[in-house]
Amino acid sequence: MPSTDRRRLPAAERRAQIAGAARAVALRDGLAAVTLRGVAAEAAVAPALVAHYSPSMEALVAETFAGIVAAELDEVRYLAGGDAPDALDALLRTLLGGGREDVTAVWVEAWALGRRNAELAAAVRDQMDAWHVALVELLARGAADGSLTVADPDAVAWHVLGMIxxxxxxxxVRWRQDDARVALAARxxxxxxxxPRGAVAAPERATVDAGETP
Known part of the structure; x- marks a missing residue:
């Protein structure tokens, strides 16, 4: 059994340590594994210390979820700069191109666990709304400059997010390979x-985006 971390840390550092441990547990084992003992073991501290800094495990689960998915949204916003078609291309490739199964599992589990955890449900709604706002802004930008034809950015944003x-x-459960998912969503x-067909996430576009000669 690993030894317990008995160092006396400032409160802010200890909270950050516990939050980091909860995030690691969630990404590796799922939100359901974010328990008092699970987080304590990950942080190598006593369960009582976790309880002291996180007296509500429901709140810790909600905060852990929000931190994970908000970081992904920040990353996508950064990658989706430029004009609207390029931003859509970056969005689909980033979110559907594989390598994010841990974050996807956190989302899926949060939808289910949120039925019995009101704080988690509120966090899920907040993050879904944040993603929706970001996509509406992208679509509205494209509609304004004429690069996209979108009569109702609000509705289209929900359709795109639901599909993703x-x-x-x-x-x-490996229903489709990564490239097939990207192509399906892109069309x-x-x-x-x-x-036009091929404007988003076409194989030749990926070659150009990578700085190679098509």
Whole structure:
């Protein structure tokens, strides 16, 4: 059994240590594993110390979820700079291109656990709304400059997010390969926003984006 960390840390550092341990547990083992003992073992501290700094495990689970998915949104916002078609390309490749199964599992589990954890449910709603706002802004930008044809950015944003969520959830049991998921979503998104086929996530576009000669 690992030894317990008995160092006296400032309160802010201890809270950050516990939050980091909860995040590691969630990404590796799922949100359901974010328990008093699970987090304590990960942080190498006594369970009583976790309880002292996180008296509500429901709140810690909600905070852990929010931190994980908010970081992903920040990353996507950074990658989705430039014009709207390029931003859509970056969005689909980043979210559907594989390598994010741990974050997808956190989302899927949060939807289920949120039925019995009101704080987690509120965090899920907040993060879904944040993703929706970010995509509406992208679509509205494209509609304003004429690069996209979108009559109702609000509705299209929910359709796109629902499709991404569904395809990623199915991918947890390997329903489709990564490239097939990206292509499937890209063709649907092109139809929704008035782009020609191949404008988003085409193989030749990926070559150009990577700085190689097509």
């Amino acid at each position: 969520d569904g395809l990623n959830a199915q991918a947890l 649907a998104v092109e139809a929704m926003v008035g782009l």
